[in-house]
Structure formats: structure tokens, C-alpha cells
Amino acid sequence: MPSALLELRQVSKRFRRDDEENTLEALGEVSFTVQKGEFLSIIGPSGCGKSTLLRIIAGLITPSTGECLHNGQLVSKPSLERGLVFQDPRLFPWLTVRENIGLAGNRSEELLETMDLQGFGDALPHDLSGGMASRVALARALAPRPNLLLLDEPLANLDQKLRSKLQGELRGIWKKEGVTCILVTHDIEEALALGTRLLVLSKRPGRILRDTPLMCLEDREALKPQVLAWMEG
Ligand SMILES: Nc1ncnc2c1ncn2[C@@H]1O[C@H](COP(=O)(O)OP(=O)(O)O)[C@@H](O)[C@H]1O
Numbered sequence: 607m608p609s610a611l612l613e614l615r616q617v618s619k620r621f622r623r624d625d626e627e628n629t630l631e632a633l634g635e636v637s638f639t640v641q642k643g644e645f646l647s648i649i650g651p652s653g654c655g656k657s658t659l660l661r662i663i664a665g666l667i668t669p670s671t672g673e674c675l676h677n678g679q680l681v682s683k684p685s686l687e688r689g690l691v692f693q694d695p696r697l698f699p700w701l702t703v704r705e706n707i708g709l710a711g712n713r714s715e716e717l718l719e720t721m722d723l724q725g726f727g728d729a730l731p732h733d734l735s736g737g738m739a740s741r742v743a744l745a746r747a748l749a750p751r752p753n754l755l756l757l758d759e760p761l762a763n764l765d766q767k768l769r770s771k772l773q774g775e776l777r778g779i780w781k782k783e784g785v786t787c788i789l790v791t792h793d794i795e796e797a798l799a800l801g802t803r804l805l806v807l808s809k810r811p812g813r814i815l816r817d818t819p820l821m822c823l824e825d826r827e828a829l830k831p832q833v834l835a836w837m838e839g
């Protein structure tokens with residue numbers, strides 16, 4: 607059997623507080639695999655450990671138990687093979703759009719076009735709208751051609767209209783670039799609109815309550831009340 611693109615084995619995270627005795631269980635034990643080409647949405651209540659989980663996958667923090675394998679290799683530090691986009695675009699303010707995108711790869715021109723940013727290559731981040739800045743952050747993450755794109759509520763700061771538009775674009779990029787995506791969000795509409803599969807996490811410490819494929823549109827609509835109930839429970 608071909609191995610999964612990503613495999614988490616009994617991963618959990620406790621943060622130490624002031625002393626050894628006093629710890630906070632941020633993420634319960636989670637195990638799952640992600641196959642190449644999936645768009646996995648992970649939804650859970652605020653504070654349940656979603657960002658912690660994504661940071662473990664990214665290699666930014668080490669899990670307290672378990673391990674995370676990407677292409678069969680133990681994840682121990684960040685890698686350009688894993689693109690990362692946060693809620694806040696975190697662009698370098700002193701670099702132009704083109705330079706921000708080109709930092710980790712040399713296909714800025716192509717990505718400016720993909721992201722509908724033609725004509726803005728020489729602009730500085732403070733000249734951009736929120737939606738444009740989010741698109742630049744996405745382009746920057748895609749520049750090194752990662753095989754895994756990790757998205758931590760990348761559209762949470764945008765208004766509803768722009769958000770829907772960028773959701774459509776994100777789905778288009780997933781298809782065009784052939785990149786496997788993992789999106790964490792607390793927005794049920796977004797999780798259902800984008801994913802090919804949905805993981806529902808419990809309240810902190812987050813554990814997997816449901817792992818379900820998202821087939822057709824009708825399925826997605828029917829899932830809404832169920833997901834809300836699972837998250838409550
Ligand atoms: N570096 C850290 N040190 C201590 N506690 C943390 C740290 N990062 C997150 N936490 C705590 O872990 C819990 C889960 O946080 P987080 O993963 O950010 O949740 P979510 O992204 O689902 O809102 C929260 O209670 C948060 O305060």
C-alpha cells in the first residue's frame with residue numbers, strides 16, 4: 607500500500623506553565639492520515655488546539671507525545687515542502703509584493719497572475735487591501751512549490767463577500783497547483799465549502815470527534831446542523 611503524504615500517530619501537546627506541575631493540555635491525542643490531493647478541513651471550537659495541531663504539522667513546535675511523518679520522514683523543523691499561511695498575512699513591509707512572493711521561489715510573475723495581482727508587483731504591503739495582502743501571503747507560501755499547504759484561518763480577517771471570493775480562488779489554486787491542503791477554521795461554512803474531507807475536533811483538549819468525506823453539495827448542507835451538534839457535544 608502506498609504510504610500517506612502525511613501521518614500523525616498519537617500526537618498530543620501540553621504546554622508547560624510556570625512550573626513543571628502546572629501544564630495546559632492544548633491538544634488531545636490525535637491520529638490521522640492525509641493522502642496526496644486531499645483538501646482536509648479541520649473544524650473545532652476556538653481554543654481547542656487547531657493552531658497547535660497545524661504548527662506541529664508545520665514543524666514549528668514539537669508534540670509532547672507521538673510523531674508526525676511527512677512523506678515518511680519525521681517532521682522536526684519547518685520545510686519549504688510545507689507552505690504555511692496564517693490569519694494575519696505577515697508580509698515583510700519593506701519588500702514589494704513581487705519581492706515578498708519571490709523570497710522563497712522564483713516564480714513571482716506566474717503567481718502574480720494566478721492570484722490576480724497583475725500590476726501590483728511593485729506595490730508595498732501598506733498599499734494593499736486586506737484581500738490583496740491575503741493573496742500575496744498565499745502566493746508566497748506557494749512559490750517554493752510545497753506539496754502540502756497549511757492554512758490557519760487565512761481568511762478570518764476578511765469581510766464575508768471577499769471571503770467567499772477568496773474561498774473560490776483557494777479551491778481553484780488547490781486544483782491548478784495540485785497541492786494537498788489542510789485548512790483549520792472555526793467557520794463551518796468555510797470548512798464545508800472548501801474541503802473534500804472534514805475532521806471535527808472537540809473542545810480543548812481537541813480530539814477527533816468525526817472524520818467524514820464531503821461528497822456533493824447536498825451532503826454538505828445536510829452536515830451543517832450535525833457538525834454544530836458534534837462540536838457542542
Ligand atoms: N505557546 C503556548 N504556550 C502556552 N499555551 C498555549 C500556547 N499556544 C497555545 N496555547 C494554548 O493552547 C490552547 C489551544 O490554542 P490554539 O491551538 O491556538 O487553539 P485554536 O487555534 O483552536 O483557537 C489555548 O488554550 C491556548 O491558550
Ligand SMILES: [Mg+2]
Nearest residue numbers: 656657658758
Ligand atoms: Mg487558532
